[in-house]
Amino acid sequence: MARQVSIGVLISGGGTNLQSIIDAIEAKKLDAKIQFVLSNKADAYGLVRAKNHGVSTEVLDHKAFPSREAYDQAVVDLLHARGVELVVLAGFMRLLSPVFVKAYSNRIMNIHPALLPAFPGLHAQKKALEYGVRCAGCTVHFVNEECDEGPIIIQAVVPVFADDTEEALAARILKQEHRIYPRAIQLYAEGRLRVVGRRVSVDGFSKDEDQVLIQPSLAR
Numbered sequence: 001m002a003r004q005v006s007i008g009v010l011i012s013g014g015g016t017n018l019q020s021i022i023d024a025i026e027a028k029k030l031d032a033k034i035q036f037v038l039s040n041k042a043d044a045y046g047l048v049r050a051k052n053h054g055v056s057t058e059v060l061d062h063k064a065f066p067s068r069e070a071y072d073q074a075v076v077d078l079l080h081a082r083g084v085e086l087v088v089l090a091g092f093m094r095l096l097s098p099v100f101v102k103a104y105s106n107r108i109m110n111i112h113p114a115l116l117p118a119f120p121g122l123h124a125q126k127k128a129l130e131y132g133v134r135c136a137g138c139t140v141h142f143v144n145e146e147c148d149e150g151p152i153i154i155q156a157v158v159p160v161f162a163d164d165t166e167e168a169l170a171a172r173i174l175k176q177e178h179r180i181y182p183r184a185i186q187l188y189a190e191g192r193l194r195v196v197g198r199r200v201s202v203d204g205f206s207k208d209e210d211q212v213l214i215q216p217s218l219a220r
């Protein structure tokens with residue numbers, strides 16, 4: 001059993017990734033304690049998910065602050081006050097200023113619904129479909145001062161099919177997001193992640209050279 005890492009989860013919306021983290025903790029597959037869930041939107045459904053599981057919540061509306069830096073400082077103050085060690089962005093629809101990134105250097109994770117560095121920013125699944133890629137996926141990465149650019153921790157790859165809609169592809173990717181985000185946090189809790197320049201080394205995992213996805217598949 002790894003030590004329990006104190007996390008704060010930041011959301012803006014539905015919170016299905018938050019749910020996957022709560023579920024993994026409750027199933028004792030993730031050694032983390034959610035100190036609180038913070039949303040910049042009062043009507044984010046993720047707040048209901050948190051309350052349903054006895055997790056405390058905070059709403060901090062960015063519109064009430066004069067600048068991005070002022071907002072971020074208020075968030076950092078809350079995170080510090082609650083003893084948060086690792087910040088987990090789960091659909092938090094705001095760019096972080098240096099004030100935030102410096103306060104939690106290599107201790108902020110984000111999940112993005114694309115195989116970074118392809119398709120950063122909004123509407124990643126739509127961009128992937130329009131580009132015509134055969135494989136898409138999701139990425140958990142540490143957050144640096146650029147958008148969707150920090151060192152990559154874990155990625156999952158899914159096939160893209162000719163008749164995919166944006167919704168179908170997004171749902172296929174989301175299913176994998178729910179698997180890799182708790183895993184990334186657990187690797188952190190176990191002290192197995194080390195950031196070396198742009199690369200994150202993961203201690204003690206086994207290699208499988210034959211693990212590939214070919215799309216369209218070699219079968220008829």
Ligand code: GRF
Nearest residue numbers: 014015016017091111112113
């Ligand atoms: C996910 O697609 C995630 O990759 C992106 O925002 C979405 C959040 O979904 N960063 P949810 O609120 O966790 O359901």
